[in-house]
Amino acid sequence: MSEIVAMPPREGGPDWKRVAHAIRFLSEHYLEQPSLDEAASAVGLSPFHFQRLFTRYAGVSPKSFVGHLTLDHAKRDLAQGRSVLDAALDAGLSGPSRLHDLCLKIEAMTPGDYARGAQALTIDYGMHDCPFGRVLVMTTHKGVCGIAFGNDGEEDTMLADMRARWPLALYRENAPRAGAIAKLIFEDAKGDISLHLMGTKWQIKVWQALLAIPPGKVMTYRALARGIGNDGASRAVGAAVGRNPVSWLIPCHRVLGSKGAITGYHWGIKRKRAMLALEAARYNPSTSAIA
Numbered sequence: 001m002s003e004i005v006a007m008p009p010r011e012g013g014p015d016w017k018r019v020a021h022a023i024r025f026l027s028e029h030y031l032e033q034p035s036l037d038e039a040a041s042a043v044g045l046s047p048f049h050f051q052r053l054f055t056r057y058a059g060v061s062p063k064s065f066v067g068h069l070t071l072d073h074a075k076r077d078l079a080q081g082r083s084v085l086d087a088a089l090d091a092g093l094s095g096p097s098r099l100h101d102l103c104l105k106i107e108a109m110t111p112g113d114y115a116r117g118a119q120a121l122t123i124d125y126g127m128h129d130c131p132f133g134r135v136l137v138m139t140t141h142k143g144v145c146g147i148a149f150g151n152d153g154e155e156d157t158m159l160a161d162m163r164a165r166w167p168l169a170l171y172r173e174n175a176p177r178a179g180a181i182a183k184l185i186f187e188d189a190k191g192d193i194s195l196h197l198m199g200t201k202w203q204i205k206v207w208q209a210l211l212a213i214p215p216g217k218v219m220t221y222r223a224l225a226r227g228i229g230n231d232g233a234s235r236a237v238g239a240a241v242g243r244n245p246v247s248w249l250i251p252c253h254r255v256l257g258s259k260g261a262i263t264g265y266h267w268g269i270k271r272k273r274a275m276l277a278l279e280a281a282r283y284n285p286s287t288s289a290i291a
Contacts (some may be wrong), residue, residue, distance in 0.1 A: 003135075007199070008218075013056060016057070016131070016186075018044075018045070018053060018129055019054060019057045020133050022039060022043050022050070022059070023065075023132065023274050024064055024133070024270070026049065026270070026274075027069065027070070027274040028270060029272045030066050030069040034066070035054075036062060037132060039054075039062055045148045050062070058278060059278075060281035063282045065277055065278060067281070068280040068284075072136070083121060087128065093271050095169070108174070119168035120139065121140060121170070122141070122169070122170045123138050123145060123146070123170070123171050123172075124140075124172055124173075124177050124178065125137065125146075125173060125174065126139045126174055126175035126176070126178025126179055126182075127157065127158075127178070128178060128179050128182035128183075128236060130149075130182060130185075130186045131186060131278070132248075132274060132275065133151045133271070134149070134150050134151060134152060134154065135148070135186075136149075136158045136159060137156070137178040137179075137185075139177065139178070139181060140196045142194060143194030143195045143196040144181060144193060144195050144196065144246060144249065145246070146162045146165070147185075147246050147247045147249060148161060148247065149271055150267065185248070185249065193249065195246055195249065195250070197245075199240075199243065202274060203240040203243055205228060205240075206228065206241060207244055207246075207250050209227055209228050210244065210250050210251055210252055210254070210255070211250060211251070212227075213254045213255075216279045216280050216282065216283030217254065217283075218254045218255070218256050218276065219254060219255055220255070220256055220257065220258055221234045221237050221255055221256075221257070222234045224237050224255060225237045236269055242264065247266070248275065253271075253272045253275040253276060
């Protein structure tokens with residue numbers, strides 16, 4: 001399978017907003033199987049230019065993206081009893097882990113610091129456009145500690161949600177730093193990114209386990225619990241997954257309900273469906289007849 005390389009969007013241009021709008025439109029209307037003309041009209045472009053723009057920045061064609069929104073690939077993976085975390089967990093996840101061609105270096109906050117609400121810790125933050133709408137990037141001197149998603153006009157709500165997790169930290173807006181990290185995550189797709197995980201020992205254990213789920217693959221909450229050695233902890237695992245502060249980089253969107261259903265996602269079910277479909281189209285093109 002040939003590697004898909006997305007060209008970077010124009011600096012300061014409207015391209016990311018158009019691609020994000022297109023992803024939202026297709027995610028909301030995929031059951032209607034919208035035509036290329038209909039999707040192009042929704043973002044105000046000709047079919048020719050829309051096809052080129054979407055494929056260039058999303059890394060897949062609009063038709064392929066719509067095809068994977070059905071998530072047949074997820075149901076097949078689950079039905080085949082795919083092995084889960086054993087190999088990855090046996091190898092240990094305290095060191096670098098590969099995800100989306102990013103080298104993630106993980107450093108966890110001490111339990112004492114977390115219990116104190118991240119007091120005396122400075123967190124820089126900023127908003128940026130991305131394929132899934134607006135993204136809030138938060139980072140400490142040790143690495144990325146928070147990623148949140150929303151739409152235009154929801155920035156204050158996104159920031160309040162994340163600030164409530166570490167109420168005693170000092171927050172300062174730093175759009176250039178956040179923008180550079182967002183560019184690395186969503187545009188360059190290569191490079192070293194450090195994560196600064198701030199949570200309980202149990203939460204961090206679950207978040208590290210999420211990193212073992214490969215792009216384009218999924219797992220149930222029960223399988224995730226089994227993989228970390230506690231078959232009866234599905235509810236506790238679900239709670240920890242829901243508190244994942246670094247969405248997308250730590251792929252909580254890859255966890256499904258017991259029967260393969262797309263269940264709760266902190267930043268919205270439609271956004272979760274779009275993330276899964278985009279990954280499936282990029283990494284599992286052979287699972288769908290739609291090219």
